[in-house]
Amino acid sequence: MDYNALFSRSAQVMQPSPIRRMTGLVNQPGVISFAGGMPNPSTFPEHDFKAILDDIVETDGCRIFQYGVTRGLEEFRDLLVQLLAERGVASRREQLMITSGSQQGLELLSRVLLDPGDVVLVELPSYIGALACFRNTLAEMVGVAQDEQGIIPEALSATAARLRAEGRRIKFAYLIPNFQNPSGITIAPERRARVLEIAAEHGFLIVEDDPYGELYFRDTTPEWLEPIKARPGGEAVVYLSSFSKVVSPGLRTAYIAAPEAVTQQVELAKQAADLCTSSLDQRLIFEYCRRGLYARHLGEIRDFYDAKCRAMLFALDQCMPAGVRWTRPKGGMFVWLTLPEGLDAEALAMEAVQQFKVAFIHGAPFFVDGTGRNTLRLTFAKESADKIAEGISILGEFFKEKISKL
Amino acid sequence: MDYNALFSRSAQVMQPSPIRRMTGLVNQPGVISFAGGMPNPSTFPEHDFKAILDDIVETDGCRIFQYGVTRGLEEFRDLLVQLLAERGVASRREQLMITSGSQQGLELLSRVLLDPGDVVLVELPSYIGALACFRNTLAEMVGVAQDEQGIIPEALSATAARLRAEGRRIKFAYLIPNFQNPSGITIAPERRARVLEIAAEHGFLIVEDDPYGELYFRDTTPEWLEPIKARPGGEAVVYLSSFSKVVSPGLRTAYIAAPEAVTQQVELAKQAADLCTSSLDQRLIFEYCRRGLYARHLGEIRDFYDAKCRAMLFALDQCMPAGVRWTRPKGGMFVWLTLPEGLDAEALAMEAVQQFKVAFIHGAPFFVDGTGRNTLRLTFAKESADKIAEGISILGEFFKEKISKL
Numbered sequence: 001m002d003y004n005a006l007f008s009r010s011a012q013v014m015q016p017s018p019i020r021r022m023t024g025l026v027n028q029p030g031v032i033s034f035a036g037g038m039p040n041p042s043t044f045p046e047h048d049f050k051a052i053l054d055d056i057v058e059t060d061g062c063r064i065f066q067y068g069v070t071r072g073l074e075e076f077r078d079l080l081v082q083l084l085a086e087r088g089v090a091s092r093r094e095q096l097m098i099t100s101g102s103q104q105g106l107e108l109l110s111r112v113l114l115d116p117g118d119v120v121l122v123e124l125p126s127y128i129g130a131l132a133c134f135r136n137t138l139a140e141m142v143g144v145a146q147d148e149q150g151i152i153p154e155a156l157s158a159t160a161a162r163l164r165a166e167g168r169r170i171k172f173a174y175l176i177p178n179f180q181n182p183s184g185i186t187i188a189p190e191r192r193a194r195v196l197e198i199a200a201e202h203g204f205l206i207v208e209d210d211p212y213g214e215l216y217f218r219d220t221t222p223e224w225l226e227p228i229k230a231r232p233g234g235e236a237v238v239y240l241s242s243f244s245k246v247v248s249p250g251l252r253t254a255y256i257a258a259p260e261a262v263t264q265q266v267e268l269a270k271q272a273a274d275l276c277t278s279s280l281d282q283r284l285i286f287e288y289c290r291r292g293l294y295a296r297h298l299g300e301i302r303d304f305y306d307a308k309c310r311a312m313l314f315a316l317d318q319c320m321p322a323g324v325r326w327t328r329p330k331g332g333m334f335v336w337l338t339l340p341e342g343l344d345a346e347a348l349a350m351e352a353v354q355q356f357k358v359a360f361i362h363g364a365p366f367f368v369d370g371t372g373r374n375t376l377r378l379t380f381a382k383e384s385a386d387k388i389a390e391g392i393s394i395l396g397e398f399f400k401e402k403i404s405k406l
Numbered sequence: 407m408d409y410n411a412l413f414s415r416s417a418q419v420m421q422p423s424p425i426r427r428m429t430g431l432v433n434q435p436g437v438i439s440f441a442g443g444m445p446n447p448s449t450f451p452e453h454d455f456k457a458i459l460d461d462i463v464e465t466d467g468c469r470i471f472q473y474g475v476t477r478g479l480e481e482f483r484d485l486l487v488q489l490l491a492e493r494g495v496a497s498r499r500e501q502l503m504i505t506s507g508s509q510q511g512l513e514l515l516s517r518v519l520l521d522p523g524d525v526v527l528v529e530l531p532s533y534i535g536a537l538a539c540f541r542n543t544l545a546e547m548v549g550v551a552q553d554e555q556g557i558i559p560e561a562l563s564a565t566a567a568r569l570r571a572e573g574r575r576i577k578f579a580y581l582i583p584n585f586q587n588p589s590g591i592t593i594a595p596e597r598r599a600r601v602l603e604i605a606a607e608h609g610f611l612i613v614e615d616d617p618y619g620e621l622y623f624r625d626t627t628p629e630w631l632e633p634i635k636a637r638p639g640g641e642a643v644v645y646l647s648s649f650s651k652v653v654s655p656g657l658r659t660a661y662i663a664a665p666e667a668v669t670q671q672v673e674l675a676k677q678a679a680d681l682c683t684s685s686l687d688q689r690l691i692f693e694y695c696r697r698g699l700y701a702r703h704l705g706e707i708r709d710f711y712d713a714k715c716r717a718m719l720f721a722l723d724q725c726m727p728a729g730v731r732w733t734r735p736k737g738g739m740f741v742w743l744t745l746p747e748g749l750d751a752e753a754l755a756m757e758a759v760q761q762f763k764v765a766f767i768h769g770a771p772f773f774v775d776g777t778g779r780n781t782l783r784l785t786f787a788k789e790s791a792d793k794i795a796e797g798i799s800i801l802g803e804f805f806k807e808k809i810s811k812l
Contacts, residue, residue, distance in 0.1 A: 001642050003667040006577055006611060008543075011518045014674040038473050046467030053459045061452030065654035067444050100506055100658075104680040111542070112417045132678040136517070137414075171412055205412060236407050248471035250685030252506075261409040268420040272538040274510040278684040279656030 009116075010136050017128060018365040022349070026359040032391035034378040035349075035359040037181060037333065039245050043301045045293065049248075052287045064283050068276040070267050072098025072255070076286040080255050083289070087213070087222075088230030089239060091257045097266055100252040100277045102211055102242040106133045108269040109207060109238060112262070113171045114139040119163055121173040121204070123151050125336075125366030125375070127181045130174055130209065139171070141368040148327065150187030151175060153194040160202040172205035172238070178213040178225050179332025182366045182377040186330055192228045200233060211242040211254075214298055216331035217306035225331075229257065238262055243285050245333070246298060251281040305333065311385035312378065312392060319396030323403050333381040336363070338374060339399060342406050345376040352398055358391045415522075416542050423534060424771040428755070432765040438797035440784040441755075441765040443587060443739065445651050449707050451699065455654075458693045470689050474682040476673050478504025478661070482692040486661050489695070493619070493628075494636030495645060497663045503672055506683045508617055508648040508660040512539045514675040515613060515644060518668070519577045520545040525569055527579040527610070529557050531742075531772030531781070533587045536580055536615065545577070547774040554733070556593030557581060559600040566608040578611035578644070584619040584631050585738025588772045588783040592736055598634045606639060617648040617660075620704055622737035623712040631737075635663065644668055649691050651739070652704060657687040711739065717791035718784065718798060725802030729809050739787040742769070744780060745805060748812050751782040758804055764797045 019036065026035045056064065071077065077096045084091050099105040106129065114120065116138035122131065124143040134141050142163065145155045156173065163170055175195070177187040187195070199206050208228045216225060229237035242254035256266060270276075288294055312335055316326055323340040339345060345362035353359045363375030380388060425442065432441045462470065477483065483502045490497050505511040512535065520526065522544035528537065530549040540547050548569065551561045562579065569576055581601065583593040593601070605612050614634045622631060635643035648660035662672060676682075694700055718741055722732055729746040745751060751768035759765040769781030786794060 001609075001611075001665070003665060003671075006519055007671060008517065008519055008521045008524075010521075011671050011675070014671070014678070016674060017677060041468040041472050044467050044471040046464045046471065049467070049471070050460070050463045053463060054456070057456045057459060058452045061450050061455070062447040063656075065450040065452065065455070065656040066447050067650075067655045100680045100684070103678070107679050111414065113412055113414055115414045115416075118414075129678070129681070136675070136678050203407075205407075244473075249473045250469075250471040252680060252682070252684045259407070259409060265409075265413060265417050265420070268422060269417070269542070271423060272420070272509070272535070272542050273513050273679065274506045274658060275535070276656075276658070278506070278658045278687050280686060280690070281684050284686070 009138060013135050013138065015132065015135070017132070019128070019361055022353070022359065022361065025353045028357070031353060031357045031359050032387050033359040033382050034380070034391060035361045036382065037379060038381065039249060039333070040304070040381050043304060044248050045288070045297055048288060048293050049284060052284055056283055056287060060283070064279050066279065068279040068282065070271045070276050072277055073279070073282045073286055076282055079286060079289055084257055088226050089257060095257055095260050095263050097256045097263050097270070098277050098282060099254045099256060099270065100274060101244055101249070102209065102240045102254040103129050104273065105240045105254055105256045106130045106209070108266045108273060110134055110137045110139070111269050112265045113205070117169070119168045119170045121156065121159060121170060122368055123175060123180065124369060125182050125363060125372055126174065126368070127176060127209065128365050131368060134174070143367060143369040146183070146185060148185060150177065150185055150191050151195065153191055153198060156195060157198045160198060160204070164202060170202060170204040172207045173199060174207045174209065175228070176209045177228060178210055179215065179329050179334070181212070181332070182334055182361070182363065183336040184327040184329030184332055184334040185336070186225070189224060189226065193231055196228060196231060196233045206237045208237050208239045210239065211245050212332040213241065214246050215302060215305060215333070217302060217309060220330040235259065246301060247285060247288065247294065251285055252278060253281050253285045305381065308380040308385065308388065311388045312380040315389045315392035319393045321396060321400040321403055324399055333379050335378045335380065337376050337378060339376070340403055340406060341374055343374045343402055345374060348398070348402065349376065352395065356394050356398060358394050360395070415544060419541050419544065421538065421541070423538070425534070425767055428759070428765065428767065431759045434763070437759060437763045437765050438793050439765040439788050440786070440797060441767045442788065443785060444787065445655060446710070446787050449710060450654050451694070451703055454694060454699050455690060458690055458697070462689055462693060466689070470685050472685065474685040474688065476677045476682050478683055479685070479688045479692055482688055485692060485695055490663055494632050495663060501663055501666050501669050503662045503669050503676070504683050504688060505660045505662060505676065506658040506680060507650055507655070508615065508646045509535055510679065511646045511660055511662045512536045512615070514672045514679060516540055516543045516545070517675050518671045519611070523575070525574045525576045527562065527565060527576060528774055529581060529586065530775060531588050531769060531778055532580065532774070533582060533615065534771050537774060540580070549773065549775040552589070552591060554591060556583065556591055556597050557601065559597055559604060562601060563604045566604060566610070570608060576608060576610040578613045579605060580613045580615065581634070582615045583634060584616055585621065585735050585740070587618070587738070588740055588767070588769065589742040590733040590735030590738055590740040591742070592631070595630060595632065599637055602634060602637060602639045612643045614643050614645045616645065617651050618738035619647065620652050621708060621711060621739070623708060623715060626736040641665065652707060653691060653694065653700065657691055658684060659687050659691045711787065714786040714791065714794065717794045718786040721795045721798035725799045727802060727806035727809055730805055739785050741784045741786065743782045743784060745782070746809055746812060747780055749780050749808055751780060754804070754808065755782065758801065762800050762804060764800050766801070
């Protein structure tokens with residue numbers, strides 16, 4: 001039987017993750033990996049998790065192992081209302097929904113908001129997992145330039161105006177304001193305000209994806225990171241956040257805060273998508289927060305990643321040849337490199353991992369406009385400071401040689 | 407902002423579950439509930455789960471709390487190959503995928519196989535959760551009649567021929583062969599063979615949803631339940647099964663066995679849908695199976711539900727007035743009642759729970775052709791034998807009075 005002939009139009013556009021294609025090579029022994037986007041497993045609080053599981057599994061198993069409600073554990077949503085309030089986001093329980101990771105949140109929003117041919121505005125570059133969700137609905141993604149201060153309001157405004165003049169339907173702009181994956185860039189406060197105005201002017205939503213916001217480093221004040229949703233006029237923003245990067249991604253626990261009409265519709269979509277999120281995962285993360293362990297943990301992992309980031313920036317300053325530029329993230333997990341025009345980061349990534357056992361991810365798949373061939377993403381999350389220094393030194397030599405031949 | 411104006415065409419057709427609408431009433435104290443489709447929480451093996459969690463959380467936390475691969479834990483898929491072999495289904499690890507419940511499997515298959523306007527053939531009645539997935543793709547569902555022996559091959563064949571003559575594209579037939587939700591009906595072996603022939607003749611797939619197959623009762627031989635996929639010519643069948651009904655639904659752990667081309671495409675869809683299934687849930691269920699606890703547990707819960715089913719059938723025999731018919735399931739969780747024409751089970755369900763505190767689910771939403779208003783679903787999973795007798799007695803009187811007024 002020819003199965004391909006049975007596949008849907010959506011299936012025809014689905015693409016494997018470029019990160020996944022590198023996985024086999026990256027996971028070889030001895031490879032220094034700046035690829036991948038996983039949190040460092042040494043940050044996982046196994047000991048606390050074990051104690052919590054000891055307390056809850058036998059005493060509350062009737063609930064934990066049963067179907068849960070589609071929106072997620074009620075007391076957990078109440079706790080998230082508090083947590084969001086600490087970030088300046090006012091919300092009610094009815095506006096919140098737990099999802100099986102933010103990836104699911106993005107997928108459900110895509111299904112609820114996007115028809116084939118609709119337009120989603122995305123940053124150049126943007127998170128490939130989100131791009132996959134948008135692409136699978138047969139919507140069109142249009143890129144908007146960013147600089148060191150984040151998305152450029154004038155570019156956003158001009159793009160929106162042009163698309164509307166062409167009769168296109170813009171449904172939303174997808175933004176990752178804090179320590180963006182992949183660029184590490186943070187949108188400056190005044191630009192956050194401006195983006196809200198532009199969205200209101202052109203009648204599209206903002207989907208604000210914030211998995212990294214809690215992971216800010218020492219020199220950054222949280223006020224600077226105030227969510228777009230927390231600002232005047234931000235009520236309509238659809239805000240996503242997650243425990244994946246800051247506690248554990250294996251426990252698929254994230255959340256959406258949105259206008260109630262949107263949350264209700266996303267709930268209907270989730271009912272068909274998986275009925276409910278793992279009750280055990282929800283209870284474990286809920287208890288972890290309720291006992292005050294999450295707040296303490298955040299302090300620890302901020303320092304942990306901060307030190308790694310400094311090690312990487314120091315090494316880059318020391319080792320990178322002229323012509324290479326990189327971002328200086330204030331949090332999160334990623335540094336973004338731009339090589340001189342003419343270098344192909346995809347070919348370089350393959351060569352680096354095979355010849356020098358240093359892995360990174362080429363940047364092109366993060367761009368929806370076909371640019372970015374000379375860019376790449378480095379994560380400092382995985383390796384020790386020593387390995388970071390060693391790996392960046394190797395890459396510095398490697399790039400220097402390649403640049404010399406341009 | 408008018409959010410409804412932003413919603414997609416898919417969002418416009420999404421409907422809340424009719425079960426969910428009853429939930430508030432059903433969960434009142436003192437209600438005898440034959441509604442819902444949840445396993446009985448007293449069957450959950452909390453004690454074994456606690457022991458397993460004690461063993462694995464601290465020692466293997468680096469893996470358990472990290473992102474997992476999209477297809478699911480490798481050793482778990484190897485174990486499932488064995489488990490499927492015991493049911494007569496030959497498979498390889500590459501053909502298997504773990505999903506976050508079978509609901510997710512159904513959703514992913516819908517996305518991968520269905521375009522708007524495509525046809526899915528479904529039993530009359532069929533599982534509302536699956537119907538929701540199909541509906542949300544804007545595919546059209548066409549019903550095929552079943553009788554006590556399951557789907558009627560002649561009806562399937564005639565419907566397929568008619569649709570093809572009309573130029574319609576049939577992508578697959580969705581079947582729940584064992585103790586169907588909602589009807590409790592099992593497809594007879596000779597019909598399973600015939601269904602395969604019809605699918606091959608008309609060039610559509612069979613999606614075989616089997617969450618209840620392991621839950622057979624004493625008088626039933628497992629041979630009788632041999633999956634469609636296990637039969638000659640069944641290689642192309644997409645088979646779904648789950649641990650939700652037989653171990654725990656709160657742990658979102660189910661699986662698909664399909665031709666490799668289909669599995670690969672479903673994997674791409676899952677990558678965008680939620681990246682991976684909860685690693686903790688997978689590890690817990692995997693260990694539960696690996697230690698031989700699952701096999702022992704199955705023996706226990708078969709007896710447990712068998713006794714409840716007998717109690718319900720005995721009570722129905724005793725209490726139901728002439729004109730009421732019901733199925734005699736050989737496993738699973740559901741009995742299906744057909745009232746005399748002219749009675750509206752939806753109105754009766756509301757009246758029964760409000761006036762007599764006995765809850766059931768009306769049948770109409772399980773039919774895609776607008777029929778079934780005089781049908782209803784009873785589950786024997788939740789209540790004790792005494793409460794089953796009491797509730798059925800009350801319903802018997804209630805229906806008798808309603809029939810007398812026809």
